[in-house]
Amino acid sequence: MNRRELAAIGFMTFALFLGAGNLIFPPLMAQQAGENWLYAIAGFLVTAVGLPALTLIVLGRLPSIDKLTAALPQWMDRSFWFLILTTIGPAFALPRAVTVAYEMGIKPFYSGNGLLLFSIIFCGLTLALALKPGKLVDYIGRIMTPALIIMLALLTVFALFNPLGAPMAATEAYQQSPIANGLTQGYMTLDAIAAVVFGWVIINTIRLRSSGNESATFRYILIIVAIYAALMALCYLAMGYLGATSSNIAAHATNGGEILAAYAAGQFGAMGQVMLAVITLIACLTTTVGITTANAEYYQNSYGFKFKISAVVITLLTATISNVGLETIIKVSLPVILVLCPIAIALIMAVIFIPKISRSNVREISVGQLVVVTIATLFGTLDALNILAKLPESVIKIAQQYLPLFNDNVSCYCQ
Template sequence: MALGFMTFAFFLGAGNIIFPPQAGQQAGDHLVPAMLGFFSTGVTLPLVAIIAVAVAGGWKGMTQDLPSKVATLLAVLIFIVIGPAFAAPRAGLVAYEMGVKPFIADAGQLSLTLFSIVFFGIAMVLSRSRGNLVDMVGKFLTPILFIALVALAVSVVANPQDAIEAARGDYIEMPFLKGFVEGYNTLDAVAALLFGMVIVDAVRSKGVSDEQATRKYLVMAGLIAAAGLAFVYISLFYLGATSVNIAADASNGGDILAIYVAALFGPAGQMMLSLIVLLACLTTVVGLISACSEYFSSLTSWSYEKWAVVLSVTCCVVANVGLNQLIVLSLPALFALYPIAMALVILTFIRRWLPNPALSYRVVMLVALSFSMIDAAKVAGFNVSAFRVLPLFDYGMAWLMPTFAALVVTYFVGAQKAAQQEGQTA
């Protein structure tokens, strides 16, 4: 249970809190299909990714059919984006914007800088004590966070502030696909590939050395985390759907949540929301810094502890860019990375049935990367209308059909080569 709570806390960060309310508000009466789409990339895929890590025995097992340098480069890029470049600083910024800034009369750059130093300093201390992560996060921080989330969820369901109205924007025609793409913002499917390493390390620090037992704990932790995330998303989607009038002028999901909680609980609500956001973002940052430090220390002569310090300081510096700017900058990276992560997870599960795993892995991953760059370029504002002929281009999923086609083609090509080799041998 403690391991599962720790995993849930690592996943539950900035994106999980600020994006579902906004999606729920726009989805309106199409709430259910939008929520199911969001669940696909925000709950199911992270769980499947955790299981894939368990099945493959870690990152090396998942990328064994890729050239070693390519596998290392891919891991480094994912770790940079999920760690010091975007996800960890974003969590710190959300913690500041929603957990501290409302209580500061003249909040400015100085207050953000001071908060960043304190916040990432605490994260650094917790990350350096990696052997005690399960105890500190799973047994103490997360139960407090979960109790606060349950109180919020019960209040939202018992006393909704508005009626659910008609869907808006893309949620009118394609609620499931829009929710599916919005789930990218959580970054959880990519993070799951990395958190798996931290979970394995935490299990082993408790004296579990058997590989089968480690996999069992990894899968159970993933199931507990997925259940917790589903509970949070359902309540936040419903909160957003019943906030159309009360939070009509809100600019983002964080504003919707803050306005709603203030209406439900008054000033005490702001304190509760601050507690939820601060704990959620802190535990996520601890998980991200731990995962990045673990990996980078395996590549270099620097120790885990030294990397934890360097990454914490880097996150602190990047966080001072500002939340809106960081979200804008991170979107292209999300659209580029998510398809690669999905392709890798799928390949991991079907590897045993592939006639030529090396061929399939290399071609499918290359195709997924190439076409995901089109979606990333479109999100970044570049004119890529020439690729509109691709299926699902308008939905931000131009990568899907070409990647599936590459998988089918490499399967039959691999089977044909295997048959030819058998014939020559005979």
């Protein structure tokens, strides 16, 4: 691959990860961190950028993406991929992206309830782009992402030369441990688990465009991951700076979306609101296209369903579930996500430290990987039940006594 192709796939990778949620987390965190916002962002970058980058590199070392679970029993293998792709797909992430795109991109300019019509149009556009996966790099990497980067850069440059406030005193949590809190917030972006899903698209795209030489392919993967990591880190730093200097315009904001909206309006007036709406719509669209493509490829490779049929079904489900309401979507899907997060991260770590990847057609079970995944599942389930207030009081007392970090929900900060 030449430099232009590598840059285009790197841009595509950045755009796939950059959803509206990624824009919202850093501003609020940085505002709360105040004078310690750089320390908080440093911790944030470790889990929000470092973990996804590590995941993509590990996946790139495998003969194929599905080999990540090849050393597990077949029922566990199939269950993991089905649950993770369906949950970070039509069951949760896709409807959430459609709903957020409407709430931030359309609703500020429209007083009526247009979610149904918007979801149909948005999912139709997603389907049109997903049905041409060979053109994905052209659509996203060469057109949509540069436009997204230009708008984000424009907002950041104006903020640097004309900040709308100064960092406030940090809240108590960020005074005591800004880096640790940043690590937690970065984990909550879900990008560590999204990297497993996007791996289907990114790694397959690289392999299709490379010469077939494994060492060359892995070198391309490292370059593309570096491009993604650099762009995402710069984006998070920029969003953090906006949040840290938002004291004069959004001192009492309850979420990052309010901060960005206030900052865009403060810098550019009505045009700023339009620009933020376009940024949100593009960010959500690139994410929905990537997740839809990954799901359709999975169902095609694993179950023999035609790519086109799978993509149509996925977008129809997404459009339907989007109108159920964001609160209902989160309530139904949250338990599964809370358990899948630690399992996905445990799998990546297990493949690194307990490698056993069979290249034959015979499944060879790794006892070490099986034990790691089982433990992650147990602790993830325990944390999920605790967060959902479904854990008996007697179990909570035992866990608090013997698990020092139980109250911090260390195994799944995905709520």
